[in-house]
Amino acid sequence: MTFNEIHRKVIKMLYTLPDGRKIDLARVESISKIKEYGQTGQIIEEQFIGFAIHLKNNETIEIKDKYHYSDWAEVKIRLSKLRDDIIAKWEKVQKK
Numbered sequence: 001m002t003f004n005e006i007h008r009k010v011i012k013m014l015y016t017l018p019d020g021r022k023i024d025l026a027r028v029e030s031i032s033k034i035k036e037y038g039q040t041g042q043i044i045e046e047q048f049i050g051f052a053i054h055l056k057n058n059e060t061i062e063i064k065d066k067y068h069y070s071d072w073a074e075v076k077i078r079l080s081k082l083r084d085d086i087i088a089k090w091e092k093v094q095k096k
Helices: 003-008 069-095
Strands: 014-016 022-024 028-031 035-039 046-055 060-068
Touching: 014 069, 022 046, 028 069, 046 069, 060 069
Parallel strands: none
Antiparallel strands: 014 022, 028 046, 035 046, 046 060
């Protein structure tokens, strides 16, 4: 491998989401706060909550979870932990 080939090699820091999608943390531009996304359809009691990951190529990855009005706290805690983990790993990538 030549010097130029080594330096052209792009290092990817992949993060696997719970649904199996992979994100290259080196391409993350920003991560939104957790917010409501509204109803899942016709059933008023079922809602979506989540956050978005904005990538440097203007692509957005939305992480959403469905919840019933009585279990929103559990879902928000789970999403908060996921978001915090992604942010912690993203910050490590930025420091490199």
